[in-house]
Every structure is written in C-alpha cells, then in structure tokens.
Amino acid sequence: MQQHYHLWSIGCQMNMADARTLAARLESLGYAPCRKPEQADVLVLNTCVIRQQAEDKINTMLRHLQPYRAKRPGMTLAVMGCMVGKRELPQLQAQFPFVDLFLPPSEPEALLALLQRRELDAAAGALVRTRAGEDEWPVLPASSQGQAITAHVPVVLGCSHACSFCVIPSRRGAERSRPREAILLEARRLVAEGVREVTLLGQIVDRYGLDLGGGYELADLLVDVAQIEGLARVRFLTSHPNWVHDRLLDAVASHEKICPYIELPVQSGSDEVLKQMRRGYTVQQFRELVARVRARLPNAGINTDVIVGFPGETEAQFMDTYRLLEELRLDAIHNAQYSERPGTPAARRLPDDVPAEEKARRWQLVEDLGKRILGEKHAGLRGQVVRVLVEGRDAKRDRWFGRTPENTLVYFADAREQLGQLVSVQIDWTGPFTLIGQPAEGA
Numbered sequence: 026m027q028q029h030y031h032l033w034s035i036g037c038q039m040n041m042a043d044a045r046t047l048a049a050r051l052e053s054l055g056y057a058p059c060r061k062p063e064q065a066d067v068l069v070l071n072t073c074v075i076r077q078q079a080e081d082k083i084n085t086m087l088r089h090l091q092p093y094r095a096k097r098p099g100m101t102l103a104v105m106g107c108m109v110g111k112r113e114l115p116q117l118q119a120q121f122p123f124v125d126l127f128l129p130p131s132e133p134e135a136l137l138a139l140l141q142r143r144e145l146d147a148a149a150g151a152l153v154r155t156r157a158g159e160d161e162w163p164v165l166p167a168s169s170q171g172q173a174i175t176a177h178v179p180v181v182l183g184c185s186h187a188c189s190f191c192v193i194p195s196r197r198g199a200e201r202s203r204p205r206e207a208i209l210l211e212a213r214r215l216v217a218e219g220v221r222e223v224t225l226l227g228q229i230v231d232r233y234g235l236d237l238g239g240g241y242e243l244a245d246l247l248v249d250v251a252q253i254e255g256l257a258r259v260r261f262l263t264s265h266p267n268w269v270h271d272r273l274l275d276a277v278a279s280h281e282k283i284c285p286y287i288e289l290p291v292q293s294g295s296d297e298v299l300k301q302m303r304r305g306y307t308v309q310q311f312r313e314l315v316a317r318v319r320a321r322l323p324n325a326g327i328n329t330d331v332i333v334g335f336p337g338e339t340e341a342q343f344m345d346t347y348r349l350l351e352e353l354r355l356d357a358i359h360n361a362q363y364s365e366r367p368g369t370p371a372a373r374r375l376p377d378d379v380p381a382e383e384k385a386r387r388w389q390l391v392e393d394l395g396k397r398i399l400g401e402k403h404a405g406l407r408g409q410v411v412r413v414l415v416e417g418r419d420a421k422r423d424r425w426f427g428r429t430p431e432n433t434l435v436y437f438a439d440a441r442e443q444l445g446q447l448v449s450v451q452i453d454w455t456g457p458f459t460l461i462g463q464p465a466e467g468a
C-alpha cells in the first residue's frame with residue numbers, strides 16, 4: 026500500500042531547503058506527499074524558534090496532536106529544525122513523549138533510518154496500522170514546500186558568529202561549507218527537474234568555502250552554478266556586512282544570470298546597540314558598504330533586517346536606526362521586534378526592558394517608513410520594462426507572477442503559458458510591495 030508523508034514547515038529559507046531535501050529523500054524511499062496531515066503515515070513538523078511566537082505555535086500544535094497520535098500507533102511523528110537544539114533535547118523528549126523523533130536542523134538521517142527499520146518490521150507482519158477518521162484530526166496549516174520553478178540550495182550550514190540575540194549557532198551548529206561537487210550536483214538535478222532559479226543559502230553565505238581552504242569562494246561557486254545549462258538565474262543569501270568582498274560584487278556585475286540582489290542585515294543604526302548585539306561593524310562601515318555595492322551594481326536590490334526594541338535601546342538610538350534607513354533608502358526592510366530567546370548571550374546578560382507597546386510603536390514607524398520609501402522607488406518604474414522570471418499563476422486573479430532580478434514581485438496577465446519563462450513586462454501600476462504590468466511589445 027502507498028505510504029504518505031506530510032511535511033509542515035515554517036521559518037527561513039534554510040528551513041524550506043531542509044524541507045525540500047527531506048521531501049526528496051522520503052520520496053526516494055517510496056513515500057508520496059499528501060496535502061492532509063490526517064492522511065500521512067509520516068508527519069514531520071519542521072520548526073523555527075527565531076521568535077517566541079513561532080515556538081509557541083509549534084508547542085500548541087504538538088499539544089493538539091497528542092490525542093490523535095495516540096490513535097495511530099503505526100504513524101511516525103517527527104519534529105525537526107531549530108527547536109531541536111542539543112541542550113533542549115532532554116526537555117523536549119520529556120515534554121512530548123509521543124513524538125517518535127527529534128531531528129536537529131539539516132539532519133534527517135535518523136528519520137530515514139527509522140522508516141527503513143519500520144518497513145522491515147511491517148514486512149515481517151510486526152506492525153499493525155490503524156487509521157482514525159479524518160474529521161478527528163486537527164487542521165494544520167498547509168505545508169509550504171517551495172516552487173518548482175525556484176529552489177533553495179544550502180551551501181553553508183550553521184554559523185560560527187555569536188550575535189547576542191541569535192539562537193542559530195546553538196541550534197544549527199558551527200559553520201561548515203558543503204563541497205562544491207555536492208552543490209553543483211544538486212543544482213544540476215534541480216534544473217533537470219524544471220527548476221529555473223536557484224538560491225544559494227547560508228547564514229553568512231559570503232563565507233562559503235573559507236573553511237574548506239583552497240581559495241574557491243562564493244564568487245566562484247556562483248559563476249559555476251550560473252553556467253548550468255537551462256538555469257535562468259542564480260541568487261545568494263544572506264550576506265553579512267563584514268564579509269561582502271569586491272570579488273563577489275564583481276562576479277555579480279559580470280554575469281547576467283547572477284541576480285544583482287543582496288540581503289544586508291544592518292539590525293540597528295546605533296553603534297552602541299550594534300556593539301551590544303555583537304555585530305562587529307559600525308554604522309559608518311555599513312554606510313560605506315552600501316555605497317560600495319551601489320558603485321559596482323548601480324541597480325542592485327538591497328534588502329535589510331532591523332530589530333527594534335533591543336534591550337536598552339533608547340528612543341534616541343531607535344531614531345538613529347530610523348534616520349539611517351531614511352538616508353539609505355534600501356529596497357526592503359524586514360523589520361522585527363526584539364524577542365528574547367533563551368540561551369542567547371542577550372537573554373543571559375541583558376534585561377528585555379523595552380515595553381511591548383514601545384516595541385510595537387517603533388516597529389510600526391519602521392514599517393510605515395519602508396512602505397513609503399518602496400512606494401516612491403517603485404513609482405519610478407512606471408512605464409519601464411522589467412525582466413520577470415515567471416514562478417506561478419495566481420488563479421484567483423487570472424494572472425502570472427514572478428520576480429525581477431532585483432527580487433521585486435510582478436504580476437501580469439497573459440493568455441499564453443508562461444511558467445518558467447523569462448518575460449519582459451511593461452509596468453503600468455506600482456505599489457510598495459508589487460508591480461503590475463503587461464507583456465512588452467514582442468515579449
């Protein structure tokens with residue numbers, strides 16, 4: 026009988042890439058995906074703990090799953106991702122004894138081995154499966170396993186930096202680069218399956234290869250991936266302001282397939298706060314970096330991350346951040362309110378002392394600023410032609426959608442089949458987050 030898996034995933038692109046890898050490996054064992062968790066023989070929750078809210082959501086979900094899990098002795102329930110830190114494991118096992126396996130991020134082997142063992146047991150008649158009625162199951166949000174046109178490929182796992190607010194080093198371990206051959210093999214396989222755009226991922230993707238020695242770095246890897254026949258585009262994220270070197274920028278500038286898009290998290294516009302965050306750069310150094318990127322890649326899309334309400338952040342320090350963002354006019358601001366994460370240096374040393382209402386107020390100010398800047402910048406694109414890689418179709422609005430090389434979302438109507446195509450689109454409507462247009466003459 027056909028066995029099914031359901032993979033529910035939240036969090037960053039690295040988590041999405043882990044989910045895709047696990048899905049592929051489950052399928053190679055003969056499991057087929059199913060949309061409804063209640064139909065799954067293997068249910069995996071791929072978790073994120075970057076914010077308290079995300080962790081709370083998974084805890085609630087697990088509590089709801091407990092009674093249903095009890096009715097399905099033959100099913101396998103696994104929890105994967107950043108919730109599963111080495112230090113946290115004993116506590117998780119005690120709290121959720123009905124979970125079969127806890128898998129650290131990017132390490133699905135134990136689940137695959139367990140399934141293979143269970144298959145052998147089942148073949149020997151030792152396993153009795155029962156199915157509960159579907160309507161007895163809690164409804165879990167749909168899994169997001171990525172698009173067939175775009176895919177993420179992890180190239181650097183873990184992180185050896187120690188930003189004081191961040192749980193990643195303790196959950197994903199020390200930084201290690203994957204071998205070049207494994208990455209190219211994976212990218213070629215994805216392209217053979219129809220993927221047209223690959224994003225190379227790392228917590229600090231610019232550090233790719235530094236731990237391997239030999240001088241083969243991200244710039245070289247991007248060029249090699251860009252040469253894969255059938256691939257339309259390659260991207261990379263996330264960058265760290267200290268590790269973006271000219272060699273990388275030059276590689277982007279000289280290859281059409283490498284997208285001029287860079288994620289540069291600034292986190293704060295105050296030197297004192299950056300020091301407390303242990304980011305390792307100053308505001309002025311960040312400014313100079315943005316100028317350097319723009320000098321080499323004049324039209325690059327530059328996105329940033331900001332944390333408001335970091336412990337001790339004063340109104341004046343917050344306003345430094347606000348004014349820096351106003352001055353730099355970047356292309357997107359991922360804006361978050363500080364959320365204390367247990368086990369981080371900030372949680373140990375710094376009281377979470379900015380009141381919730383104040384964090385929310387600062388967050389809203391940055392949000393409004395980002396919206397205004399983007400609205401103004403996008404307005405300048407009206408009447409212009411942009412090149413869009415079509416990622417899918419919005420069936421409700423009967424139009425295609427895709428992204429520009431700078432990562433701006435574009436919609437356009439066209440009766441022709443355009444999935445996976447590079448289309449020139451003339452823009453006739455712009456908003457802060459999307460552009461709408463029509464195929465340009467002769468597109």
Ligand code: SF4
Pocket residue numbers: 184185186187188191192193194228229265
């Ligand atoms: S660079 Fe800092 S914020 Fe980014 S993953 Fe590493 S520790 Fe976390």
